[in-house]
Amino acid sequence: MKIGVLTSGGDAPAMNAAIRAITRVGIHRKCEVHGIFGGFQGILDPQIHELNSRSVSRILHRGGTFLTTGRSEEFKTEEGLKKAAKILSERGFDALIAIGGDGTMRGLAALSRHWNGKLLGLPGTIDNDLYGTDYTIGFDTAVNNALEALDKIRDTAEAFSRTFLVEVMGRKAGFIAFHVGFATGASAILMPETTTTIEELAEKVLKAKERAKSSVLVVVAEGDELGNADTIGKALSQRIGEKCRVSVLGYIQRGGNPTHSDRILATRLGAYAIECLLSGKDGGMVGEMNGELVLTPFEDTWTKKKSLDEWMMGLLDELSS
Numbered sequence: 001m002k003i004g005v006l007t008s009g010g011d012a013p014a015m016n017a018a019i020r021a022i023t024r025v026g027i028h029r030k031c032e033v034h035g036i037f038g039g040f041q042g043i044l045d046p047q048i049h050e051l052n053s054r055s056v057s058r059i060l061h062r063g064g065t066f067l068t069t070g071r072s073e074e075f076k077t078e079e080g081l082k083k084a085a086k087i088l089s090e091r092g093f094d095a096l097i098a099i100g101g102d103g104t105m106r107g108l109a110a111l112s113r114h115w116n117g118k119l120l121g122l123p124g125t126i127d128n129d130l131y132g133t134d135y136t137i138g139f140d141t142a143v144n145n146a147l148e149a150l151d152k153i154r155d156t157a158e159a160f161s162r163t164f165l166v167e168v169m170g171r172k173a174g175f176i177a178f179h180v181g182f183a184t185g186a187s188a189i190l191m192p193e194t195t196t197t198i199e200e201l202a203e204k205v206l207k208a209k210e211r212a213k214s215s216v217l218v219v220v221a222e223g224d225e226l227g228n229a230d231t232i233g234k235a236l237s238q239r240i241g242e243k244c245r246v247s248v249l250g251y252i253q254r255g256g257n258p259t260h261s262d263r264i265l266a267t268r269l270g271a272y273a274i275e276c277l278l279s280g281k282d283g284g285m286v287g288e289m290n291g292e293l294v295l296t297p298f299e300d301t302w303t304k305k306k307s308l309d310e311w312m313m314g315l316l317d318e319l320s321s
């Protein structure tokens with residue numbers, strides 16, 4: 001079986017571990033594995049090279065993606081999809097595995113209308129916003145990166161008894177904010193999934209100060225409906241009569257050596273993808289739910305929603321009291 005592998009959209013730590021597992025397990029089971037560089041655009045302007053076991057040496061522990069990534073506008077058009085299908089067929093591919101977020105799963109679903117080869121997705125995004133897997137590849141590392149930064153911010157916040165708003169990634173989902181917020185003892189977590197008014201936030205912060213808290217941390221997901229941390233920080237400063245400090249963590253969250261959990265998850269899903277292809281299963285995203293390896297139809301990965309733990313959300317005020 002001739003298999004193409006690519007990474008698309010935002011890179012995520014341990015994408016490399018997944019590429020390594022796909023390549024080595026694939027070759028071991030008598031498949032040909034070809035790396036497609038630069039995301040879906042790498043099919044259209046062919047950037048395709050056969051991989052061997054040594055091609056994926058020394059990448060298991062590295063962040064980023066050795067295949068490089070991209071967000072192709074051409075691939076989203078009907079012409080682009082037809083061209084991609086033609087190139088894949090002409091080059092004799094039997095299967096394509098793409099690692100990425102919801103945009104990648106949408107891309108695979110769209111390609112399936114034009115190409116009759118086997119298609120599989122692997123969840124690779126720091127946002128963790130795909131249905132069909134409890135965790136996405138890269139999420140754990142991103143949360144730990146943010147955690148390390150927040151612990152440092154807490155030190156300086158305490159030294160001055162300050163209020164800090166820290167913005168983490170997540171344009172459409174608050175999973176990073178939620179996990180980081182609970183793990184650092186935040187007084188409030190602002191996310192696209194919940195609605196908090198500036199008055200409610202101000203009241204929370206003022207109450208925390210009344211209880212003589214030595215510092216107040218507010219974690220903000222970049223896609224919160226109130227705006228970004230800078231905008232919210234200005235509005236909050238006015239309401240509470242104190243200049244709030246703002247820190248935007250940004251892309252630092254997406255890089256660095258993947259955690260052991262991400263490496264294991266990526267390795268399991270990469271190897272499982274090969275097993276699925278060889279046993280005739282395709283047309284969906286591989287994932288891990290409740291410890292079980294599963295295959296979820298592409299469309300479900302973005303139409304069904306993985307919900308945040310509401311019980312825990314209800315405990316935030318007690319935990320930060």
Ligand code: F6P
Pocket residue numbers: 010101125126127169170171172222254
């Ligand atoms: O999807 C992953 C992600 O890092 C989001 O959290 C973030 O909003 C977005 O990508 C940033 O995209 P770009 O890399 O195009 O700036």
